[in-house]
Amino acid sequence: MNKKIISYIHSHEDEILNKWIEKMKEKSDERVLRVVSDQVFVGTSREFIELIISNLRDSTEEYNERLSDFAEKVVRLAWPLSFVTEGLHLFSRIVFEGIESSENISKDDQMKVYYELDRWLTPMSNEIVNMYSTTWERTVSLQKIALQELSAPLIPVFEGISVMPLVGTIDTERAKQIMENLLNGVVKHRSEVVLIDITGVPVVDTMVAHHIIQAADAVRLVGAKCMLVGIRPEIAQTIVNLGINLQQFTTKNTLKKGIEDALEITNRKIVKVREE
Template sequence: MHPSIKESILEKKDEIVEQWLEEIEQFRYEDYLQNISDSVYRSTNREFVDKIFETVDLCSDDVYERISQYSERLIQLGWPLNYITRGLQSFRQITVETLSNTGDNYCYDIEFYQEIESWIDNLINALVSDYSGSWENTVFSQKMALKELSAPLIPVFDEICVMPLIGTIDSERAKLIMENLLEGVIENRAQVVLIDITGVPVVDTMVAHHIIQAAEAVRLVGAECILVGIRPEIAQTVVNLGIDLGKFSTKSTLKKGMATALKMTDREIVDLASK
């Protein structure tokens, strides 16, 4: 940044900061920061504006390094990116207006506006990059956690396994269910697999189609499938949609499904107390 522009910015720092803090107050309730205490809100804004002025004479690479050290704090505090970018745009406007009112000749040169634009754009780019990286890491971690926890095939008896399904089933998750199901059947040498949909909130045509595909795949590798957890509302939905689940057994509860699975493998539950 040109030394004369930098000098003017630092000379007018207090005036710029005062106007900016008043200006961004109106953004607070528009960007869901109303739950933050007044003291934290003001101190964070003050700290943020101080960081802005620290970057006034830095090149773009140094701006990234300096602001990235602070952006992590903003992310952890839960400050929306929209609030930050709007705040920086407001800061740019106030800075230009404040310096233009000084009457200095350079304020009417295109270089002046380019210097201010470049300075603030570097800050915005650095913050957007850090926020985007944080979101990508969060989404990746959530996907990995879901993959680890989603659709496990649990062996409960010799030749009998259970796959409990919880939550919404989309195409990506259906593919994972199919892979886990087939790998688990072969690995555990299962003869019967119980797919428990008790924890699936909605069973529509797409979900039913995925379940039927899974059952057919199990049949192709030499095992039988029992669908358990058929609640009354799900049964009504299946009937209303005209979905055919007649190709494999269905039971209302896991207990009933387990009893059927034992019979299919020539076993049964015996009450020893009655003998």
């Protein structure tokens, strides 16, 4: 590494940081600045500059550990990758312009400094991009798993009666998750009646209805009765217009009516107790 570069960075660290923060605030997407406080922005910026400089003094193992921690932090803060890569280019420009203005160096020396900076920072940029991408993919994967676990829960509400509330769009992948959770839950909770609540499903088309019918058939095969609840007027009209046949299982417009019906099926009912 060029001695002029190392010397300038170490002796002007605070100046480089302040210029970097000022320039990055001008360039940053408003969303980046809106989701974090100024204190967090400055603290993370300082950490980024220290990460770059640490590549000059730390061992490879120590540097990679710092890089991994920083990547996880910026992913958690939802900062875009372009912000990080732009920050690295800006750091290079600030250092180059600083050396150029503070020392009397020839054009040849300027080119040497420029190429030395590029040779030092390009591999680092590649490492940061790779680490950021890996961390982002892992985070998205974990979020997807968590959403799948929450997307179709089967909830026991009474002995022998369970409810599966569905919210959002139902695609083929989610339909498989619904089917799996439904069958496992019926066996686990020993459900006699299962209520599939579609109150939160915005659109019921032929494909969605097909998935629901398949789920109802599967429930019957394991010895339970399936009931469809939460059918709003517009959903009912859509089902009729599409010619979808839902006659093989009971339908109710609200979850409350569905539970009342399920209690009757299991020879129970809700009784209002008189106050003495």
